[in-house]
Amino acid sequence: MSEYEILRLIWWALLGILLIGFAIMDGFDLGTAALLPFVARNDSERRVVVNTVGPVWEGNQVWFILGGGAIFAAWPALYAASFSGFYLAMFLVLLTLILRPAGFKFRSKIENPAWRTFWDYALFAGGVVPALVFGVAFGNLFEGVPFGFDSDLRFHSQITLLSLLNPFALLCGLVSLSMIVLQGATWLNLKATGHVQKRAATAMLTATLIFVWLFVIAGIWVVQFDGYKILGVMAHDGPSNPLLKFVVPARHGWLANYLAHPLLWLTLVAACGGAVMTAMLRRHPGLAFLCSSLVPAGTIATAGAALFPFLLPSSTVPGSSLTVWDASSSKLTLSIMLGAVVIFLPIVLAYTAWVYRVMRGRVFAEDIAKTKNAY
Amino acid sequence: MDIVELSRLQFALTALYHFLFVPLTLGLSILLGIMETVYVMTGKQIWKQMVQFWGVLFGINFAMGVATGITMEFQFGTNWAYYSHYVGDVFGAPLAIEGLMAFFLEATFVGMFFFAWDRLSRVQHLIATWLLALGTNLSALWILIANGWMQFPVGAKFNADTMRMETTDFMAVLFNPVAQAKFVHTVSAGYVCGSVFVLAISAIYLLRGKYRQFAVRSMTVAASFGLASALSVVVLGDESGYTAGQNQKMKIAAIEAMWQTEPAPASFTLFGLPNLAEHKTEYAIEIPWVLGLIATRSADTPVPGIEQLVGEAQQRIASGIVAYKTLLAVRKDPKNAALRSDLDAHVADLGYALLLKKIRPDIENATPEQISAAAASTIPDVPVLFWSFRFMVAIGFWFIAMFAAAFWFSAKRQLDRYRWFLWLSVLTLPLPWIAIELGWIVAEYGRQPWAVVGVLPTALGVSSTDAGNVVFSLIGFVTFYSALLVADLYLLVKYIRLGPNAALGAPEDAS
Numbered sequence: 001m002s003e004y005e006i007l008r009l010i011w012w013a014l015l016g017i018l019l020i021g022f023a024i025m026d027g028f029d030l031g032t033a034a035l036l037p038f039v040a041r042n043d044s045e046r047r048v049v050v051n052t053v054g055p056v057w058e059g060n061q062v063w064f065i066l067g068g069g070a071i072f073a074a075w076p077a078l079y080a081a082s083f084s085g086f087y088l089a090m091f092l093v094l095l096t097l098i099l100r101p102a103g104f105k106f107r108s109k110i111e112n113p114a115w116r117t118f119w120d121y122a123l124f125a126g127g128v129v130p131a132l133v134f135g136v137a138f139g140n141l142f143e144g145v146p147f148g149f150d151s152d153l154r155f156h157s158q159i160t161l162l163s164l165l166n167p168f169a170l171l172c173g174l175v176s177l178s179m180i181v182l183q184g185a186t187w188l189n190l191k192a193t194g195h196v197q198k199r200a201a202t203a204m205l206t207a208t209l210i211f212v213w214l215f216v217i218a219g220i221w222v223v224q225f226d227g228y229k230i231l232g233v234m235a236h237d238g239p240s241n242p243l244l245k246f247v248v249p250a251r252h253g254w255l256a257n258y259l260a261h262p263l264l265w266l267t268l269v270a271a272c273g274g275a276v277m278t279a280m281l282r283r284h285p286g287l288a289f290l291c292s293s294l295v296p297a298g299t300i301a302t303a304g305a306a307l308f309p310f311l312l313p314s315s316t317v318p319g320s321s322l323t324v325w326d327a328s329s330s331k332l333t334l335s336i337m338l339g340a341v342v343i344f345l346p347i348v349l350a351y352t353a354w355v356y357r358v359m360r361g362r363v364f365a366e367d368i369a370k371t372k373n374a375y
Numbered sequence: 376m377d378i379v380e381l382s383r384l385q386f387a388l389t390a391l392y393h394f395l396f397v398p399l400t401l402g403l404s405i406l407l408g409i410m411e412t413v414y415v416m417t418g419k420q421i422w423k424q425m426v427q428f429w430g431v432l433f434g435i436n437f438a439m440g441v442a443t444g445i446t447m448e449f450q451f452g453t454n455w456a457y458y459s460h461y462v463g464d465v466f467g468a469p470l471a472i473e474g475l476m477a478f479f480l481e482a483t484f485v486g487m488f489f490f491a492w493d494r495l496s497r498v499q500h501l502i503a504t505w506l507l508a509l510g511t512n513l514s515a516l517w518i519l520i521a522n523g524w525m526q527f528p529v530g531a532k533f534n535a536d537t538m539r540m541e542t543t544d545f546m547a548v549l550f551n552p553v554a555q556a557k558f559v560h561t562v563s564a565g566y567v568c569g570s571v572f573v574l575a576i577s578a579i580y581l582l583r584g585k586y587r588q589f590a591v592r593s594m595t596v597a598a599s600f601g602l603a604s605a606l607s608v609v610v611l612g613d614e615s616g617y618t619a620g621q622n623q624k625m626k627i628a629a630i631e632a633m634w635q636t637e638p639a640p641a642s643f644t645l646f647g648l649p650n651l652a653e654h655k656t657e658y659a660i661e662i663p664w665v666l667g668l669i670a671t672r673s674a675d676t677p678v679p680g681i682e683q684l685v686g687e688a689q690q691r692i693a694s695g696i697v698a699y700k701t702l703l704a705v706r707k708d709p710k711n712a713a714l715r716s717d718l719d720a721h722v723a724d725l726g727y728a729l730l731l732k733k734i735r736p737d738i739e740n741a742t743p744e745q746i747s748a749a750a751a752s753t754i755p756d757v758p759v760l761f762w763s764f765r766f767m768v769a770i771g772f773w774f775i776a777m778f779a780a781a782f783w784f785s786a787k788r789q790l791d792r793y794r795w796f797l798w799l800s801v802l803t804l805p806l807p808w809i810a811i812e813l814g815w816i817v818a819e820y821g822r823q824p825w826a827v828v829g830v831l832p833t834a835l836g837v838s839s840t841d842a843g844n845v846v847f848s849l850i851g852f853v854t855f856y857s858a859l860l861v862a863d864l865y866l867l868v869k870y871i872r873l874g875p876n877a878a879l880g881a882p883e884d885a886s
Binding site: 054056069080087088098100106240330332333336341352355 | 427476479490543852
């Protein structure tokens with residue numbers, strides 16, 4: 001393998017790792033917000049929910065920002081195509097995410113019930129909508145998206161919001177939502193107290209059942225699709241130009257990698273097994289949280305492994321599909337960015353771990369009432 | 376409006392809006408660090424109260440900065456897809472490193488700042504506060520490295536096989552002189568903003584005869600930090616002018632409304648009315664020598680005027696057309712080495728030929744009139760730049776005067792003696808935001824018609840999405856942002872009125 005090919009493979013793996021990092025870390029506070037109307041029945045309980053993530057949600061949200069930045073730097077063609085192609089979906093995500101910082105910071109600054117209820121629903125929307133939309137986006141990858149490039153490599157697409165919201169993609173949206181809710185419920189089971197914690201434990205069971213059930217249906221459904229495959233031999237270290245290859249639909253194409261490499265089935269085991277273990281271990285909140293973090297890891301790995309080497313398949317001009325081999329940055333940029341990740345990601349993980357250590361322990365309603373900075 | 380104008384409007388509004396909050400975050404984070412350092416060194420509770428009260432206001436503002444920053448990170452992809460493709464190899468890296476190195480630090484430790492007062496020792500909390508300030512400032516560094524590259528695209532080369540700019544020298548991108556100058560100028564402006572905020576609100580308290588101990592101490596910190604920052608923002612603004620003079624001659628000429636090249640050293644037009652039709656500036660009051668000295672740091676190098684620069688652009692467009700024709704030939708015959716070396720000879724001017732795309736898609740057939748029109752399109756909006764720049768600089772000098780007075784009164788312990796001075800401090804409150812937004816207008820609107828100077832015209836950078844989508848998102852952003860701004864200002868005013876005791880939950884007569 002050439003250096004460029006290895007770098008592209010590493011960056012494909014890093015793309016997955018960053019998405020998994022986002023789904024685990026930002027996932028639990030999105031999920032917590034999504035559960036807000038269901039696990040809390042009065043203001044004191046709602047403050048418990050919000051304050052379990054109060055000190056850490058801002059750091060978690062950087063996983064999302066970093067994901068965007070890393071896709072821009074390492075996969076600029078993917079960044080350009082997916083965000084402009086999914087324009088309105090992305091816009092919805094941005095609007096609801098914009099509400100989150102204000103929701104956390106503003107909600108408890110005024111003691112008016114209407115004001116607090118408004119921001120609680122804003123937080124709820126900020127949890128549900130992104131989780132749903134990211135799943136819908138992943139669902140569309142499996143179906144292929146209608147787009148192509150002209151000879152200047154300008155991206156043109158025929159995507160509309162309605163075409164994105166097709167049955168399979170919506171199912172994937174629900175898979176993603178139940179995964180995020182499970183993550184949030186497991187977090188609340190670990191950090192909350194009183195009724196909130198008890199309701200969260202029940203939510204873990206419900207979310208597990210729904211997740212496993214929907215994940216299996218989506219899996220069976222996706223196997224029926226025509227996937228895609230690259231025709232002939234494609235250079236893995238060629239220029240990042242998506243117009244130099246031939247791609248054709250392939251019957252059961254998304255199963256091909258799994259048939260060729262049986263070890264990949266472990267990703268499905270991680271996703272479903274992690275969910276079942278989470279529900280079973282709900283009386284051991286710490287272990288349960290570790291297991292529930294396996295769920296997004298397994299789910300995202302399942303999707304990535306099925307699609308490989310495709311990143312964004314085109315349904316109208318399959319040859320224009322973006323793949324690992326023709327959508328990356330230059331070799332130099334990939335290596336510089338790899339250096340940055342190798343240096344800084346461990347530092348980030350180290351101080352993040354320190355912060356969670358400092359903030360360890362459950363959140364009690366009585367403490368919140370006494371703390372002036374609490375949300 | 377077409378998609379280009381809609382996308383530009385959305386970007387301008389969301390960026391200017393984002394930058395209502397960023398400078399205050401930059402300035403207050405350092406001020407919080409200074410105040411907390413004093414608290415840890417002296418152990419006096421009032422300094423802790425200062426950190427916590429200004430911290431409440433910092434937090435409300437910080438949330439808005441974070442919220443509006445999310446849009447910025449993704450807007451390149453949603454609305455400027457061709458830009459993202461064309462320069463993402465270079466431009467994406469600083470944005471990603473910003474997240475990794477700076478924003479993570481800032482966002483993680485802001486949680487510690489607010490939630491860990493009782494869980495950390497004094498020194499540990501102080502370290503958390505300074506890490507928050509460090510993250511905030513590093514964040515500005517990486518964003519301005521990205522922005523600096525758009526102003527002066529160093530360390531990159533066009534690749535015909537991938538149809539985009541690619542990094543050739545990352546160190547050149549990192550140590551881009553324009554980026555360095557912009558960074559220092561921008562963070563200094565943020566420090567001024569934070570200092571004015573603290574100065575003005577403390578002055579309100581003194582005018583009302585409230586919280587004297589708190590207000591005088593806050594003002595003292597703001598006065599000395601503000602004076603240093605105000606001096607630095609003007610002096611290093613000059614550095615910014617110097618580098619722009621090297622790399623963005625057209626911007627300097629437009630700021631000066633200098634139509635013809637003057638004999639060296641050029642004079643600085645203090646006031647005048649730019650006349651676009653006749654290419655002259657009426658009623659001009661000029662100060663001899665000053666522009667030549669700022670822009671070239673010499674007395675004998677001429678500063679080129681707009682007309683001369685348009686002439687140079689015309690030549691580069693002609694050379695760029697050769698590059699474009701050769702590029703089309705290379706696409707048909709990618710293995711032809713002779714064609715590739717022809718392309719190399721002209722590729723630096725390719726961006727200039729792309730200016731023609733707005734006029735006709737088949738730019739290789741452009742007529743001489745169309746080339747002249749494209750060359751003329753390199754002139755930015757002269758009156759807007761001319762006036763924005765002058766107001767910004769005037770406000771900059773006002774800050775120096777204001778903080779010098781504050782510093783003097785604080786040294787003589789007379790901060791609460793002169794009501795006129797306190798009133799002036801209060802009236803200064805909106806000025807940092809005005810100066811800062813004007814500064815961005817000069818920098819970015821003055822860069823037009825380019826997204827990346829000499830490389831990619833703005834009009835080409837847009838996504839090929841439906842204009843209706845952009846109208847929809849533009850309305851959505853304006854509505855949401857306006858509502859958030861109302862909530863933000865409401866909370867800021869509420870907590871300022873509550874004052875440092877009540878806002879922190881203490882009884883009103885505590886101090």
